[in-house]
Amino acid sequence: MRDLTEIYSDHFTAPINGKRYEVKPPSAKDGIMMRLDMQKAESDISYTKWINILFGGNELSDDEAPSGGLWDELDNDGVSINYATHFGMTAIAYYAFGPEVAETFWESLGKEVKPAETPTT
Template identity: 30%
Template sequence: MTDSKDGFGDLAVFHDPNLHLTIRGKKYTIPQPNAKEGLRIRQLFGAQFLSDATEVEEIMKLIGAEWVPDIRTSEVRDPMTGAPVLDDDGKAVVAEEDHGMWAGGLWDEMVADGVTWEELLHVGRTALIDVGVGRIAAQVHWESGLTPTLPEAEEPEGNPLPAPPAPNREARRAAAKKAPAKKAAAKKAAPRKKPSPKA
């Protein structure tokens, strides 16, 4: 029942857009991203641009984790000798490296629950497919592990014309009766070549 004059009730009352996935009896809820983020993820799938690094980053965002940087300074070492690399003044060359980690959201909860990396990736991929392709494709992935195959070429816009019906037997017979019999073409004799005058 609806209390709306136009027949459409409040969507939030009867529709839950979030994704609820269960591992070993515990339900984890992945909230749907806002419209802007949802469109961006859908476009990533449409452009078929989802490298391994991008996939992990998008999964972490969907499960509410944030990157916490941990910048450390270390000496640059020669890969062949292991000795420190020196600059022109004889001082050791240093470089900054980020040894940060993801934290927060479902990431912390799932790590505390002992969820494996593969299970977390499966949850994350299902959530990505849910946003990027749709709920049915996400359900197929959740149950089978299969990922949707994206079309390699863009689909033509609009509805394609239906294929013309194959002619039935009577139509083929009628067409054969109306068509004139084909005659074999007479061969023409090739013209004789005149001998060229001798120089």
């Protein structure tokens, strides 16, 4: 068998302002912990913690802006907090629920998507 990295990339990428940004996958341990955390009630989930882990940021502090990893790249490129947060939330969706969920989340801007109604005849 070939090495899995030769036939599959598990990095999440998405464009913002014409530039494609990449989130490297979490470690197996962090990925499992994130998936378990996403099963909790929404009010009990620390999305900022998971975005920071996925962005490769430095330890979070209550009195300092997130820094390191993708935070610095996004900041240097002038990406707004709304775009950075949406990108981070979509990365969580990608690694916790899969590419299809992430694409739907990205395109819907995080709004709930209702299935199309079947016409009645």
